[in-house]
Amino acid sequence: MSDDIRTLTTRLAEEPSSLAFLELAESLRQRGKLDAAYKVARGGLGRYPGLADAHDLMARILSDRGDLAGAFDAWSDALRLDPLRTGALKGIAFLYFRAGDVAAAIAHLERASEADPDDPSIHQALARVRRESTAAAPPPDTAPAPAPISPPAAPAPDSPFTAGVEDERGVLLVDANGMRLAGELSADDGSEAGDRVAAQLAGVSREAARATRLLGLGTWQSIAVESPGAHLILTAPTSETVLLVTRDASFPMARVGLIADRAARTARSWLEQVG
Amino acid sequence: MSKVTAGLDRVTRVPGVRGALIANSADGLVVAEQLMDGVDGRAVAALAGSLIARLARTAHSAGLRPPVFVHLRGDEGSILAAPGADGLVLLAVVGREANVGLARLEMLAAAGRLA
Amino acid sequence: MRALEPWVEAPLQSFLAESSARLTLLMTSSGQVVAQHGFGRSLDIMTAAALGAGIVASTEELARLMGGSRFEALMHQGSRQSCMLSAFSTPRGRWIALVVFGPETSVGIVRLFFDAMVQQLATAAPREPVRPTPLLAEDFEHELDASLKALLGR
Numbered sequence: 001m002s003d004d005i006r007t008l009t010t011r012l013a014e015e016p017s018s019l020a021f022l023e024l025a026e027s028l029r030q031r032g033k034l035d036a037a038y039k040v041a042r043g044g045l046g047r048y049p050g051l052a053d054a055h056d057l058m059a060r061i062l063s064d065r066g067d068l069a070g071a072f073d074a075w076s077d078a079l080r081l082d083p084l085r086t087g088a089l090k091g092i093a094f095l096y097f098r099a100g101d102v103a104a105a106i107a108h109l110e111r112a113s114e115a116d117p118d119d120p121s122i123h124q125a126l127a128r129v130r131r132e133s134t135a136a137a138p139p140p141d142t143a144p145a146p147a148p149i150s151p152p153a154a155p156a157p158d159s160p161f162t163a164g165v166e167d168e169r170g171v172l173l174v175d176a177n178g179m180r181l182a183g184e185l186s187a188d189d190g191s192e193a194g195d196r197v198a199a200q201l202a203g204v205s206r207e208a209a210r211a212t213r214l215l216g217l218g219t220w221q222s223i224a225v226e227s228p229g230a231h232l233i234l235t236a237p238t239s240e241t242v243l244l245v246t247r248d249a250s251f252p253m254a255r256v257g258l259i260a261d262r263a264a265r266t267a268r269s270w271l272e273q274v275g
Numbered sequence: 276m277s278k279v280t281a282g283l284d285r286v287t288r289v290p291g292v293r294g295a296l297i298a299n300s301a302d303g304l305v306v307a308e309q310l311m312d313g314v315d316g317r318a319v320a321a322l323a324g325s326l327i328a329r330l331a332r333t334a335h336s337a338g339l340r341p342p343v344f345v346h347l348r349g350d351e352g353s354i355l356a357a358p359g360a361d362g363l364v365l366l367a368v369v370g371r372e373a374n375v376g377l378a379r380l381e382m383l384a385a386a387g388r389l390a
Numbered sequence: 391m392r393a394l395e396p397w398v399e400a401p402l403q404s405f406l407a408e409s410s411a412r413l414t415l416l417m418t419s420s421g422q423v424v425a426q427h428g429f430g431r432s433l434d435i436m437t438a439a440a441l442g443a444g445i446v447a448s449t450e451e452l453a454r455l456m457g458g459s460r461f462e463a464l465m466h467q468g469s470r471q472s473c474m475l476s477a478f479s480t481p482r483g484r485w486i487a488l489v490v491f492g493p494e495t496s497v498g499i500v501r502l503f504f505d506a507m508v509q510q511l512a513t514a515a516p517r518e519p520v521r522p523t524p525l526l527a528e529d530f531e532h533e534l535d536a537s538l539k540a541l542l543g544r
Binding site: 050081 | 391396399400403406407408410412428430431492494
């Protein structure tokens with residue numbers, strides 16, 4: 001074991017709540033000790049789930065381990081916490097580039113360039129992606145469709161809400177990262193709004209939990225939202241999921257609440273089965 | 276008594292209401308307040324204001340108009356919010372046994388007079 | 391986030407996580423940087439620290455001239471991002487914070503969790519007395535360079 005790793009390990013052991021895990025895991029990663037780096041980073045993330053540095057670090061480790069979907073998630077988490085984090089923007093750009101989605105790679109690198117115009121590595125990466133995309137571009141009529149990196153695997157086609165809650169539409173089950181697990185939601189114009197809304201819901205849940213905790217109101221149970229045209233209820237079937245039920249404003253809010261309670265029970269059972 | 280003070284007064288008279296305040300939802304800062312001891316108006320304005328702003332963005336994502344009333348229920352009490360005009364929001368902190376239905380009606384009436 | 395002293399890390403990290411601040415600089419009232427988050431270049435840190443310390447010194451003098459108490463915080467609100475400059479007391483003397491934040495958070499949230507950080511710093515600060523150090527030590531440049539490297543993680 002090298003001296004710096006020994007020193008960092010000792011420091012982390014003496015002060016487990018310190019941020020020494022960042023340097024230790026990074027040192028381990030750079031030495032190719034990916035399993036050890038992963039364990040240290042995972043422990044640190046458990047203590048500091050709101051730390052963008054920790055998610056960024058975890059993404060680099062997962063990327064080195066070949067878990068590109070995991071790296072994508074971790075960099076997405078880092079960006080959610082720190083939208084101008086150039087390391088995460090570059091990382092996601094790299095993943096898109098590897099998957100052949102040059103436009104998405106360039107878009108992320110341009111965002112990184114706006115965030116840090118003085119970082120020469122971003123300009124070099126942009127130039128390289130543009131150069132290689134031009135060189136590799138086949139004639140337009142034969143161009144194969146790019147294979148974008150999909151953010152995490154799509155939910156199983158079967159849904160917990162096919163029976164018992166009247167209608168799957170207007171019920172959305174979302175994980176802690178704002179990814180849709182089940183359900184559908186349509187906007188007024190008929191377009192699918194589920195993913196857009198899901199991305200917002202994880203943040204709502206965190207804010208609700210923080211508000212009730214800091215104001216001495218205990219654990220959050222539900223949020224009822226009256227909007228002209230619709231009634232919404234948000235609940236947390238488990239600590240890692242959020243459930244949204246929407247109904248037309250002609251439904252009394254208390255009835256929407258009952259539907260949400262039933263949907264939450266259904267979701268819990270389904271999560272136990274698929275989890 | 277100003278319209279604002281009168282509105283806060285009516286809300287705080289509802290049984291179980293620990294305090295009411297008007298906040299700027301964009302800034303999360305208190306504009307006026309009537310609170311019982313132990314209720315931190317500054318924290319309520321900041322935390323609830325932030326949550327209301329996020330809920331408004333969520334409603335927008337779903338193609339809905341901004342919320343007119345929000346009830347955040349915790350197992351020890353609730354926060355009620357009625358957004359009004361000019362980015363102001365009327366907030367109330369209530370206990371578990373509060374008459375939320377009555378508080379809601381008073382808040383919707385008071386929020387309609389905010390400007 | 392980088393801090394020169396480990397006890398600053400947890401309070402600052404908690405503030406950053408809760409407030410969603412984009413940039414934060416903690417410095418002594420003389421402009422010596424203690425911790426930073428979000429800065430990428432040493433020049434930016436040095437400039438921001440010097441300007442921040444200068445602005446706080448000016449406004450505190452202005453408050454003194456007007457016969458009032460010190461300003462708690464200066465807030466500059468912009469459409470894309472806002473800036474808070476605040477001086478506060480710690481067991482290690484008077485410090486200054488420069489916080490830049492965007493529309494993803496609010497003044498109220500930043501101030502609420504900033505005050506919590508100030509309390510946490512007061513609790514976390516080691517109790518040993520601070521030894522006065524010469525303003526321009528012989529190895530000033532070396533120390534400055536080492537501090538900036540530590541703050542930028544290089």
